[in-house]
Amino acid sequence: MxxxxxMGVGMTKFGPTEKSQVELFAEAAMEAINTSNIKxxxxxxxxxxxxxxxxxxxxxxxxxxCANELGLPPETTAMRFEGxxxxxxxxxxNAFLLVASGAYDIVVAGGTERALSMGTxxxxxxxxxxxxxxxxxxxxxxxxxxFAMLAHLYADKYNVPLPxxxxxxxxxxxxxxxxxxxxxxxxxxxxxxxxxVLKGFVVADPLQLFDCCPFSDGAAAVIVTTDEIxxxxxxxxxxxxxxxxxxxxxxxxxxxxxxxxxxxxSAKQAYKMAGVEPKDIDVAEVHDCFTxxxxxxxxxxxxxxxxxxxxxxxxxxxxxxxxxxxxPSGGLKAKGHPVGAxxxxxxxxxxxxxxxxxxxxxxxxxxxxxxxxxxxxxxxxVNLIFGI
Amino acid sequence: xxxxTYKQYFDALKEGKLLGLKCNDCGSYTAPPxxxxxxxxxxxxxxxxxxxxxxxxxxxxIRVSPEGYEAPYIVAMAELEEGPWLxxxxxxxxxxxxxxxNIIGKKVTVSAKILPKMNYTPDEGVTPAFVIAE
Ligand SMILES: [Zn+2]
Numbered sequence: 316m317x318x319x320x321x322m323g324v325g326m327t328k329f330g331p332t333e334k335s336q337v338e339l340f341a342e343a344a345m346e347a348i349n350t351s352n353i354k355x356x357x358x359x360x361x362x363x364x365x366x367x368x369x370x371x372x373x374x375x376x377x378x379x380x381c382a383n384e385l386g387l388p389p390e391t392t393a394m395r396f397e398g399x400x401x402x403x404x405x406x407x408x409n410a411f412l413l414v415a416s417g418a419y420d421i422v423v424a425g426g427t428e429r430a431l432s433m434g435t436x437x438x439x440x441x442x443x444x445x446x447x448x449x450x451x452x453x454x455x456x457x458x459x460x461x462f463a464m465l466a467h468l469y470a471d472k473y474n475v476p477l478p479x480x481x482x483x484x485x486x487x488x489x490x491x492x493x494x495x496x497x498x499x500x501x502x503x504x505x506x507x508x509x510x511x512v513l514k515g516f517v518v519a520d521p522l523q524l525f526d527c528c529p530f531s532d533g534a535a536a537v538i539v540t541t542d543e544i545x546x547x548x549x550x551x552x553x554x555x556x557x558x559x560x561x562x563x564x565x566x567x568x569x570x571x572x573x574x575x576x577x578x579x580x581s582a583k584q585a586y587k588m589a590g591v592e593p594k595d596i597d598v599a600e601v602h603d604c605f606t607x608x609x610x611x612x613x614x615x616x617x618x619x620x621x622x623x624x625x626x627x628x629x630x631x632x633x634x635x636x637x638x639x640x641x642x643p644s645g646g647l648k649a650k651g652h653p654v655g656a657x658x659x660x661x662x663x664x665x666x667x668x669x670x671x672x673x674x675x676x677x678x679x680x681x682x683x684x685x686x687x688x689x690x691x692x693x694x695x696x697v698n699l700i701f702g703i
Numbered sequence: 704x705x706x707x708t709y710k711q712y713f714d715a716l717k718e719g720k721l722l723g724l725k726c727n728d729c730g731s732y733t734a735p736p737x738x739x740x741x742x743x744x745x746x747x748x749x750x751x752x753x754x755x756x757x758x759x760x761x762x763x764x765i766r767v768s769p770e771g772y773e774a775p776y777i778v779a780m781a782e783l784e785e786g787p788w789l790x791x792x793x794x795x796x797x798x799x800x801x802x803x804x805n806i807i808g809k810k811v812t813v814s815a816k817i818l819p820k821m822n823y824t825p826d827e828g829v830t831p832a833f834v835i836a837e
Contacts, residue, residue: 436768440770451790454791459763468761516766567787567790
């Protein structure tokens with residue numbers, strides 16, 4: 316396996332747009348190409364994460380259009396990867412594996428999405444298609460519903476009174492909005508308080524509006540290449556040290572999903588490949604699609620003991636400057652969650668953090684960073700670990 | 704190859720019969736059905752009737768619904784006596800009165816709720832409907 320690095324990265328502002336998914340991706344990808352000091356013709360493959368383009372723009376087969384938009388030559392491999400919200404992370408992991416193996420030298424990988432075009436009702440339906448469409452979707456289950464049930468499971472299992480847990484969940488939103496306020500590309504750049512969260516309307520008991528990430532538009536892309544090529548073109552290559560991916564079936568078969576075997580397995584693969592342990596991670600961009608999701612994933616990644624992450628949040632251990640900085644970008648909650656682009660935006664932030672380019676939200680001395688992206692109800696999970 | 708397809712499982716559920724698979728190798732039960740035992744992966748399974756009795760493990764009240772559904776309604780997961788968990792609707796509780804202490808741990812029986820064919824579904828939908836028994 317060859318040593319693999321990320322050179323340039325690019326990202327659009329997240330939030331409502333009038334651009335198409337192809338235009339969004341091309342903008343992010345061209346920024347990544349330009350900041351890598353390479354030309355479009357140097358790119359051999361384009362790996363695109365996209366969740367719901369079919370419903371958003373009636374557009375299938377997006378990857379080829381993106382390659383053409385960027386002026387990539389006809390011999391370019393262009394592929395879409397779909398794993399719901401983990402789509403871009405799957406694309407980047409595959410770019411990593413194929414560059415490591417020698418199949419390609421330079422790959423542009425990322426994702427694009429335009430979820431706001433669907434409106435709440437269709438978006439809620441199409442997002443729910445990430446659950447089991449035979450055995451679960453007919454209950455009218457939604458994604459907020461999946462995590463609402465997780466909050467009840469968590470409170471019941473660990474004997475945290477629900478009002479206490481809800482307050483700690485609100486603190487996750489407060490932290491991520493605080494970080495997002497310092498991110499010029501975030502969809503929401505406004506601080507909120509615990510009261511803001513607890514005053515919101517109920518989406519799925521016990522989750523309120525500010526417990527949920529928004530529907531978003533946006534794109535992000537990174538250039539994945541070899542150590543040698545990266546050193547020739549950029550001053551600060553960031554290395555992909557480890558990558559893992561796990562899978563799971565219907566939520567009901569996972570039973571008590573405060574423990575997610577697919578996530579634990581994915582993280583274990585990534586830690587092992589990178590030769591690091593959870594305690595070595597300085598900064599993490601993780602899948603806070605809902606506030607309770609951030610709490611539960613921190614435990615599944617081994618960053619906190621099972622049953623203790625909500626208290627850790629309350630103590631400020633996940634803030635920038637805390638034990639481990641979690642979602643300095645603002646996370647899905649404040650930065651936004653354009654499904655198919657989310658994993659690439661997480662990688663974008665980790666790369667910038669490790670290069671020390673994050674200004675007011677910079678995690679000091681960040682040397683090792685990790686991403687965590689969840690697709691569906693844990694059907695696809697990807698973890699990536701980066702170092703300098 | 705299939706002992707019990709989703710269509711056969713739903714057809715039985717519509718008639719009030721909850722079917723599952725019992726593994727000939729490890730003895731555990733799989734429901735809803737799939738190609739192999741959910742625990743050990745063995746394809747040596749047989750179709751059995753399940754008791755249709757269980758306990759609610761968690762729930763939510765959906766207040767922002769997808770296209771085709773009308774909120775509010777309760778989605779819940781129940782653990783069956785035989786071990787598997789099912790996702791379904793809890794139908795005999797007022798959504799506005801659903802709280803952790805009057806739902807979680809309650810005994811339920813399983814029946815079926817039928818939904819008409821919608822956009823992007825191949826046929827009608829069937830989902831378990833839970834009724835609190837006490
Ligand atoms: Zn078995």
